[in-house]
Amino acid sequence: MSEPHRHPQVPHVTLDAVARTAGVSPATASRALNGTTRVRDELLRRVRAAADELGYIPNAHAQALASASNNTVGVICHDVADPYFAAIASGIMASAAERGVLVMLASTFRAPEREIAYLSMLRAQRARAVLLIGSGFQDPAWERALDAELTPYLRGGGRVAVVSRHRSLRVDTVLPENRAGAAALARALLALGHRQFGVLSGPGRLTTVADRLAGFRQGLAEAGVRLADGRVVEGAFTRDGGYEAASELLRRGPRPTCVFAVTDVMAVGALAAFRDHGLRVPEDISLAGFDDIPLVRELTPPLTTVALPLTGMGRAALDLALREPRGPRSRVERIVGEVRVRASTAAVG
Template sequence: MTEADRPHMTLQDVARHAGVSLATASRVLNGTAQVRPDLKERVLAAAGELAYTPNAHAQALASSSSKVIGVICHDVSDPYFASVARGVMRAAADRDLMVMLASTFRDPAREIEYIAMLRAQRARAILLIGSGFEDRDWERSMDNVLEPYRRAGGRVAVVSRHRSLKVDTVLPQNREGAEALARTLLDLGHRDFAVLTGPRELTTVTDRFGGFSAAVTAAGLALPPDRVVEAAFTRDGGYAAATELIRRGPLPTCVFAVTDVMAIGALAAFRDHGVDVPADVSLAGFDDIPIVRDLTPPLTTVALPLDLMGERVMELAVRDLTSNRSRVERMPGEVIVRASTGPPRAHDRIPSPTPVARRS
């Protein structure tokens, strides 16, 4: 049966299938009001199973008549996502397309809800900018909401690893970049490391932490559990993680934060506790967001071509399809050594962190 031959499912069909009122189904699919999470999940699942597309949206998608590109990221205030989104918008402007941008704040349910809304808005393509989740239930829900959209002619492309989605992908080499960074730090003489990580259910965190720890292990070294501190994937999370690392003591000679924004928070925590970077502890991040070059000291990191990643995912989403096979474009990172890292401190210079007054 072709898409055109499928019976057109109505909002009433979705409501009946989900076991909710017509008003509740409408609120969920149109995003006009807050709905209980369990009811929202039932409605979205029913819409996916029935391949429900509001009004005549399928025909609009198939004919590529829409000028709207939906971009869903974790947090547009994060410079990583802002840089990627800038590349998307530049490429969209070149094609006379309009971008609708939404932040999920790393809420998997909100991500699925926004996809349903973009379907209702007849978006020509949906771009997912950011890590996937190591969560089977989330993967099934994503499949349920994306598959009918794709069958109707909508295009999906992603940045970063999404294990279950067989779509066009721009794939930053997170694991490989973290391995290269660890080897660079080992070459500087470091043997005592700590890692500040984000939530482990994020694939980006899993890949970067896995690559770094694999390189450390390959060098015959250990990364004990008390040297790994998990916190929010934010500046404040980095501050909290570094503060916890200081509390545990003694400090390692080198700290790797799995994202630059966490490293920025860690640098502030070290400063506030009287720990000198890099004299007392070296610090490295990942991404090379613009601000890290202007820190004191500038941050060692793994540089990703963030703007280019945005441009390429946009180009993949609007490319002419010659086959049904998805394309994966790998984006390597480059280790950039700056003043935040140096050789390990001398053994007789173990720091004793003490809070210091902030300067302004």
């Protein structure tokens, strides 16, 4: 009878083992492998040879513990499946790859308690930096809880950067010029002759939403056009949220000639809703979004939007967080969006 199948669980190769087969002390082995100090050439060769003969892989935990350094950063976003976050995350990954840092990515799925939980885990991991992507949560209690997590982390030497989010704490920030962008978009839409607008807005009092809405209003106001409150419909920051909001807007009537969705993702839903209501875009109704996520170029018609350099913003956030020397002041990188007029908006009449 044969033994039950075994999992031999070979122990890991340690630095001591490497040192022993190389015939040097662990101290020397460490120095040789890390290049911390000059080591006699022969010993260096011997250590290296031993290391890859044994297939030595340093234990990152031991390294982190001993040296109080660490090669990981954390990223917290709402959902990687959302193209907006995916694009930003991709930029972060690119920068991380160049720096040789490992990224711990967490999706909150829009649950504030998860954001806090993850932050705590990242603190436990002693992540060099934490990036918070996307708007925060409306509830001031959660924001306070977040700050309570963030403050000691910062004091402990952690770096924090946020993207598209306002913080009360002084942390590095990558911030789209939402107001200006939306205002510019409004002007572009006005230039097409539109006067009757509708807006699909995001949830609650997210600053991103508030800014884009305010900017849009301001752009209209410059031309003396007013946006009635009834013309603004709130929805979730998702494709389906956009669909619902657009449907609601149509239900409310009278139908605007042009609709602005505060994010492209919502605009995607809106486009579907309009179609399902038998409306042609842009002939019957124009539609514009914000962000310029890659997929909107593939829509029919391609979406007019305010383009944000999403992957660049991701890069910038990590670069900001990990910059050396660490400046005394936190930095704010302002990103100006660029209006891209595409076929989803047409001139009226």
